[in-house]
Amino acid sequence: MIAELGQFAIIMALLAAIAQSILPLIGAERLDSRLMAFGSQASLIQLLFVFLAFGCLTQAYIVSDFTLVNVAENSHSTKPLLYKISGVWGNHEGSMLLWILILAVFGAAVAAFGRNLPVTLKARVLAVQAMIGVGFLTFLIFTSNPFARLLLPPENGRDLNPLLQDPGLAFHPPMLYVGYVGFSVAFSFAIAALIEGKVDAAWARWVRPWTLTAWTFLTGGIALGSWWAYYELGWGGWWFWDPVENVSFMPWLMGTALLHSAIVVEKRNSLKVWTILLAILTFSLSLIGTFIVRSGLLTSVHSFAVNPERGIFILFLLAIAIGGSLTLFAFRAPSLKAGGIFSPISREGGLLLNNLLLSTACATVFLGTLYPLFMEALGGGRVSIGPPFYNNTFVPVMVPLLLLVCVGPLLPWKRADLIGVLGRLKYAGLATILAILLAWYVTEGGPLLAILGLGIAAWMLLGTLSEWADKIKLFRAPLSTSWQRMIKLPGSTWGMTLAHSGLAIAVAGMISTSAWKVEDVAVLKPGETISVAGTDYRFDGVRELVGPNYQAVEGTFTVSQNGEFMAVLKPEKRLYNVQKMPTTEAAIYSTFVGDYYAVIGDQVEDGGWTVRIYREPMVTWIWFGCTLMVLAGLLSLADRRLRVGAPAGKRKQEKREQKSQRNAAA
Amino acid sequence: MTRKSRRMYVLVVAIALLASATALVLTALDDNITYFYSPSDLKTKQVTVGRALRLGGLVEDGTFEKLDGGLKVKFSITDGAETVAVTYEGILPDLFREGQGVITEGSLNEKGEFVAHEVLAKHDENYMPAEVIEALKASGEWRGDEEQITE
DSSP, X not given: OHHHHHHHHHHHHHHHHHHHHHHHHHHHHHTOHHHHHHHHHHHHHHHHHHHHHHHHHHHHHHTTXXXXXXXXXXXXXXXXXXXXXXXXXXXXXXXXXXXXXXXHHHHHHHHHHOTTXXXXXXXXXXXXXXXXXXXXXXXXXHHOXXXXXXXXXXXXXXXXXXXGOSHHHHHHHHHHHHHHHHHHXXXXXXXXXXXXXXXXXXXXXXXXXXHHHHHHHHHHHHHHHHHHHHHHSSSOOSOOOOHHHHHXXXXXXXXXXXXXXXXXXHHHSOSHHHHHHHHHXXXXXXXXXXXXXXXXXSOSTTOOOOOHHHHHHHHHHHIIIIIHHHHXXXXXXXXXXXXXXXXXXXXXXXXHHXXXXXXXXXXXXXXXXXXXXXXXXXXXXXXXXXXXHHHHHHHHHHHHHHHHTTTGGGSOSSOOOHHHHHHHTHHHHHHHHHHHHHHHHHTTSOOHHHHHHHHHHHHHHHHHHHHHHHHTTTTTSOHHHHHHHHHHSOHHHHHHHHHHHHHHHHHHHHHHHHHHOEEEEEEEOTTXXXXXXXXEEEEEEXXXXXXXXXXXXXXXXXXXXXXXXXXXXXXXXXXXXXXXEEEEEOEEEEOSSEEEEEEXXXXXXXXXXXXXXXXXXXXXXHHHHHHHHHHHHHHHHHOGGGOTTSHHHHHHHHHHHHHHHHHHHO | OOHHHHHHXXXXXXXXXXXXXXXXXXXXXXXXXXXXXXXXXXXXXOOOTTOOEEEEEEEOTTOOEEEGXXXXXXXXXXXXXXXXXXXXXXXXXXXXXXXXXEEEEEEEOTTSOEEEEEEEOOSSTTOOXXXXXXXXXXXXXXXXXXXXXXX
16 A cells, blocks of 8 residues: 555656646746746645655565565565665665655755745756656656565565665765755756856856755765775775766766856856856766666676666656757857956966866776777777776876866965965965975885875865964964854855865875775684784684574684784674675774774685785874865865855744844834 | 966977877886787687787686795686686685686687786675676676676
């Protein structure tokens, strides 16, 4: 019964979306306010039905209703509740439904928070948003129905892939999806602006918070996925340049560019056409990301099934969405009026350079990811492209960008004096040289490139901090003045400082762990000790464990340095009961300067066990830096100036009314 | 600074970037492409000793053995028509076992043995690497889609 209700709900949602994608457009054309207002109502109705459908599917998972194909194939009655719920999106159909739910939430949020958007713009935005919804709902209903029934329900389900039964991965897809789908709002705004033929500073102000929301979640989602890969796969790596990682990284790169170019539109009314194009490209890459992963074109843990019918549908949807929007862009973009003029050395110029570098970096990733597909399509044989390709293309493009991260914010708008700006960074420069020497000393003259890389990270951090100190006149004015200035800094300024610092910290972590990672594999008998990078790991033996839905062998290592006890590590090797699938659970002792990472493998004949030990210097800095970036996004979002039409705007309006009343009374 | 000269500046920077990126990509592609070979390909095509490549197929039943105390392993990869001996040192992936599809990355040595530095068995029990499916199909050893791709 519940499943039929869900089925009914997605069909109703589709009908609402179809109406929402047509009527408000006509309304905006004819200036019919009733038809335009219908967009907001329809988006709420759509959300309600999609939410109902999602609730129905979740319910089916919680009660383990194996009459549903989807539940039977991806769940099991003994699975812990958290993973029953996360199992809802741990498969193709459910993840599509989650996608649609988030899309509907964003649509309804535009309707709810966009109260002081111009009515025609709002109607058009909602219509475009609904068109995306129509595409996805059709796809769901006709090729990927999550509510399909089984004639002969099995006694129990086939369980969720054990690798996905992990708290980190339970929340990775929803966060990533909020990121992907969040860019749909920027896309809808861009298309609506093209239809209207008008882009102005106000438009950029409306777009920015949505882009920022999407970017913040995407950052969090990617970081969470990388963290999961680090501790769950047991290879001690945090990024593999795997196609599925790349497809989430590309919208992030473009989204970052969009975030920066929207500032120029907002502040200087310039770079409008470029910003529109970026909004289209960012969401297109999100779509490609979702679909490439789901279509099975690129195989990995993420690709759930290969189904030609779906593949064709997907290509069709991509062609309409991307081809259609780019065609519209080609026709309408020339009619957008160009904005303010600026010199190459200026804040605008800096942001433009940031955009060019990010787009180029994204293009290299795009090529590397899709090249094997092109090769195969052209009959060039099967090839794969690994990390060295990206190290030789992506990294060199990023270096100038990273070097300029702390210079850009110091440049004034319109025209800047580069020498003067660099002069303001002289202390940061001196401190960077000291940091390089320190890194040289600590690593005993380790690889030169890595030390210079750490120098870049230090420069970014110190330059960003010195710009912040400059802003609050630290040490140049009494401390109380600095304090006053500091607490008056707007949220978005804090966001910038924090995001750039976070990036610097993450880069430092990436470089250190790539350059100075130590790895050793050995066969150990209980009581034996292995020494890796100056740390002793004593293998104390193994014991058997029984978990809720798995059995495991747990090894124990006592970690010590120079005879001094540090930690006990207990890596596991699990065998999940239902899928008979073994997984590796690494044991990690994290410290500020690095991680001590142990994995246990198989038993060999004479009572020894294969073990793998990693020493990962500063690896946690990566996720700490990402956390700072996420916080930065949230802080900027809290900035009132950005929240046009949000509750703060209403309050301001009330204040204004009060003021005018007071004036009237006086 | 006029609109025209700004556009010129942007264009020059964009073209310079694009050109250097293209150069980077082309050189990187040249050095870092790894071709996929099936055991049959490896026997029929000329392959330079030491050149990095990927070899995929099924781990042949009864060929897996541990050498020197267990860290070094030896097994054969087959596509039904041809078989290649592979050596590997390290911990094998969780899902590695005889009869399963695997992809290994490494190079041929002078003895015609494949020395792998990476062994990939996929994350999922039902999963068969697409490259392996193709290779098996090419050698006529592929048995039915419904068996592997359980949808």
